[in-house]
Amino acid sequence: MDNAEPKSPQRRRTPGRASVTIRDVARHAGVSVATVSRALRGSDLVHPATRERVDAAIEALRFTPSQLGRSLAERRHAANGIVFPDLSGPFYAEVVLGYEEVAATLGRSVLILSTHNRDSADEMVLELAGRVDGLAVFGRTVHDDVVAEVVQRGVPVVLMARTEIEGADSVRTENVVAAASVVDHLLEHGHRRMAFLGDPVDSTDVAERWAGFRGALAQAGAEVPEQAIPAGFKEDDGARVAADLVAGGLPDVVVCANDELALGLTVALAEQGIEVPGDVALTGWDDVMAARYAGLTTVRQPMREMGARAARMLDARISGDRSEPRHDVLTTQLVVRSSCGPHP
Amino acid sequence: MDNAEPKSPQRRRTPGRASVTIRDVARHAGVSVATVSRALRGSDLVHPATRERVDAAIEALRFTPSQLGRSLAERRHAANGIVFPDLSGPFYAEVVLGYEEVAATLGRSVLILSTHNRDSADEMVLELAGRVDGLAVFGRTVHDDVVAEVVQRGVPVVLMARTEIEGADSVRTENVVAAASVVDHLLEHGHRRMAFLGDPVDSTDVAERWAGFRGALAQAGAEVPEQAIPAGFKEDDGARVAADLVAGGLPDVVVCANDELALGLTVALAEQGIEVPGDVALTGWDDVMAARYAGLTTVRQPMREMGARAARMLDARISGDRSEPRHDVLTTQLVVRSSCGPHP
DNA sequence: CCGGTTTATGTAACCGGTACCAAAGGAGCG
DNA sequence: CGCTCCTTTGGTACCGGTTACATAAACCGG
Incomplete structure (x- = not known):
């Protein structure tokens, strides 16, 4: 019964705690590991009395099956x-x-x-x-x-x-249609000269928004900017372009690739005495929480x-x-x- | 050499793809799994020529060691x-x-x-x-x-x-000192009647803020509210209490347990024609992005x-x-x- | 009372790595 | 030339579960 005392190279034990395994439970309950495993997985056919003994052993030893061993065996x-x-x-x-x-x-x-x-x-x-x-x-x-x-x-x-x-x-x-609807809405406002802030190369989404933006402008017969104004996605990136934007002559509206850009730009413009939407209109994208409080027109994504x-x-x-x-x-x-x- | 052909119950194979294991690599490279393992872990002492063969085999078989097997063996x-x-x-x-x-x-x-x-x-x-x-x-x-x-x-x-x-x-x-500094600042503004919005029972943080709030008021000899106004952490929760707050007679200021509460409350109050900070002052907690754009006085946490x-x-x-x-x-x-x- | 099922349990071979131990082969030295 | 010592390598027992297969016990109608 009490075998393997002499030959076994005596369970290598790492410095850490010795975790209790399914074999400990089996020994404690006087059954085989297979039975413990079956009891564990609830499913199969295990005699009620046996199951009870196993449960007791699990409880007594505070056993938790190792996810690792399980995953390896189940291959998932x-x-x-x-x-x-x-x-x-x-x-x-x-x-x-x-x-x-x-x-x-x-x-x-x-x-x-x-x-x-x-x-x-x-x-x-x-x-x-x-x-x-x-x-x-x-x-x-x-x-x-x-x-x-x-x-x-x-x-x-x-x-x-x-x-x-x-x-x-x-x-x-969806980006293209949404960008077009932004542009259409802005056109209704009477805005004509529109700039796009964001780097189409950086992201598929931005590329599509840029495309939708251009498409809608072209369709409406409005002036289509040659290039987008490249920028990242952070408030800082928006703030950084404010000076250039002013220097280059303000458009009617700047369509921004996301809300953070628009918000950062708003603040930077305000510091130069330029009001939104009075002097220039802005739109964002994403509808983050801050957009609500900043009154930012934007596109909500699920x-x-x-x-x-x-x-x-x-x-x-x-x-x-x-x-x-x-x-x-x-x-x-x-x-x-x-x-x-x-x-x- | 080529053993175990007859006896082995023929590798059980799951429906999924047969992933290549360290033993496949060993066989392909003509070495033992131990050597492959050593080569894999870079460290040890493996002959350069052998390592090359192993690397070639790994490359050829597009082998990736299983994190599962590794974790189980390493017990981490x-x-x-x-x-x-x-x-x-x-x-x-x-x-x-x-x-x-x-x-x-x-x-x-x-x-x-x-x-x-x-x-x-x-x-x-x-x-x-x-x-x-x-x-x-x-x-x-x-x-x-x-x-x-x-x-x-x-x-x-x-x-x-x-x-x-x-x-x-x-x-x-830190909450207690910070809450006190909020109160002190508000006292400097001349505010005296302060309410606290948030449920101290719900969170340790809120409990401490509430304690700091009361302590600072008491120390200043100002009126200390009996109870906090219970609320969750969302904008809705803030909005919900607006009516009661108005009905009960507005305090000078409402110290809110977080920014979302304060922001929600601001909006709800505005709908009732009550201006912040004109009619009532507000403070939040957390300094979320929206707080910047809403002009909310708050406490920043790292x-x-x-x-x-x-x-x-x-x-x-x-x-x-x-x-x-x-x-x-x-x-x-x-x-x-x-x-x-x-x-x- | 017996062969045939059905039910409950045990045995052991996996899953895919790591690492201990031993052995093989080469080098250095007296 | 024989004998250590060191560098490489192989064999294999783990890690902690799951599960196919074998076996034993219990049940059943004839």
């Missing part, structure tokens, strides 16, 4: 990953929230990775891919070939707000829904859905406030 | 968890960001869990605890006994913005630093630090804007 992580550039915007948080909520409901943990423009981002993503059953990637955070590599390894990927990639699902929000949908798409893939990749487009909504000027 | 997850109530505030996102940034630098992945007031939160936390090397818990998201249970299992825990628990480190921000510090504390514990639990308190900063009235 029961976890999803999500990659985004930087949580700092008030914006990504919503996406993550929607994602997490659905994933949790589906019994999957969520691993987050923020790339912060780190050089090592690519490796970090690959590493992450090895820890999850599926991965959501937001925007231009990761190089195409890295995403392709992940897909190629068989890990389902959903892209969010990003150009499509062979073999991966995607969710994004960020939380986007995260939620990504999580559901991944779940379907992980569960074996082999159908053609889907590419969902969520509709957006123009939110008119005061920054575009008094209603005509 | 290389991952930390963080639990918070709800990401939706513009506020928690910062904490998570700081946490993630440091954790990533230290080579740990981050698992997030948002409890959303779900009933199953406790089990979810316990489950999470089984997947990580350390856990950060924000606020009153989890019952004390659940946290204790996690600690008892030997998983290091750091509490954020929460009352201390035996055996766990904690980080929080949220990102809080997350970062929690991650560092956990790292120390995981690395074997057995010293007494630390309880860090981060200093906060009064940010004066227009909502408290014109300067005297």
Whole structure:
């Protein structure tokens, strides 16, 4: 009965605490590990009396099954990953929230990775891919070939707000029509000379907004600017262009690629004595909380829904859905406030 | 050489893709798994020529070591968890960001869990605890006994913005002094009748702010309200109390437990024709982005630093630090804007 | 009272790595 | 030339679960 005392190289034990394993439980309950495992998973056929003994042992030993051992045996992580550039915007948080909520409901943990423009981002993503059953990637955070590599390894990927990639699902929000509706609204205000602030090269979303913007202007026979004014996504980036904008002669309105740009620009302009919307009108994009209080006209995107949908798409893939990749487009909504000027 | 053909029950293969393992690499390179493992970990002493063969095999087979197998063998997850109530505030996102940034630098992945007031939160936390090397818990998201249970299992825990628990480190921000400085500032404005909006029972932070608020009023010989006006943390909660506040006779100022409350209240009051700061002054707490644009006087907390510090504390514990639990308190900063009235 | 099921449990081979221990082969030295 | 010592490498027992397969016990109608 009490075997293996002499031969065994005496359980190597790490400095850390000795965690109690399924075999300890089995011994304590006087059954085999198989039985404990079965009792653990509730399901199968275990005699009530036996189950009781096992439960008692589990209780007595305060046993918790190791997720690691379980995952290895089941060959699934029961976890999803999500990659985004930087949580700092008030914006990504919503996406993550929607994602997490659905994933949790589906019994999957969520691993987050923020790339912060780190050089090592690519490796970090690959590493992450090895820890999850599926991965959501937001925007231009990761190089195409890295995403392709992940897909190629068989890990389902959903892209969010990003150009499509062979073999991966995607969710994004509508941009072209929304940008056109912004422009149309501004035209109704009587604004004619419009500038666009944001770098179309930097993001698919911005590129589409820029395209929609130009298209609508052209269609209306209004003047179409040659180029967008390049800028990042932060308030600082908006503030930085204020001087140039003034020096170059103010347009009637500046359509900004996101709210933070518009807000930063508003403040910087005010410092130069230029009023919004009196001297120049502005619009943003995203409808962050601050936009409400700043009276910023903007476009609302269903960020939380986007995260939620990504999580559901991944779940379907992980569960074996082999159908053609889907590419969902969520509709957006123009939110008119005061920054575009008094209603005509 | 080519053994085990007849006896082996022929590798059970799951429906999924057959991932390439370290043994495949070993076979391909004509070496043992031990050698591959050594080559993999870079370190050890492997003959350059051998290493080259192994690398070639890895390349050829597009092998990626399984994090699962590795974690199981190393008995570490290389991952930390963080639990918070709800990401939706513009506020928690910062904490998570700081946490993630440091954790990533230290080579740990981050698992997030948002409890959303779900009933199953406790089990979810316990489950999470089984997947990580350390856990950060924000606020009153989890019952004390659940946290204790996690600690008892030997998983290091750091509490954020929460009352201390035996055996766990904690980080929080200073509240009492800050609340007093808010009150002092308001007294300088000449405000005397002050109300406090927020539920002290709901959160340790709020309780401390309420205490600091009362203390400062008492010290100044001003009228001390019997009770705080209970409210949650959302804009809606702020809006909801507007009517009662007006009906009960407006105080000189309402000190709110967070910015969202103050902002929601501002809007609701405006709808009733009551101006801030003309008819009533307001202050918030957190200094979210919207507070800047709404001109809200508030208290800034170093949220990102809080997350970062929690991650560092956990790292120390995981690395074997057995010293007494630390309880860090981060200093906060009064940010004066227009909502408290014109300067005297 | 017996062969045939059905139910309950045990045995052991995985999952995919890590690392201890031993052995092989080469170099250096008296 | 024999003998240590050191560098490389291989064999294998883990880590902590799951589960296919075998086995034993209990049940059943004829």
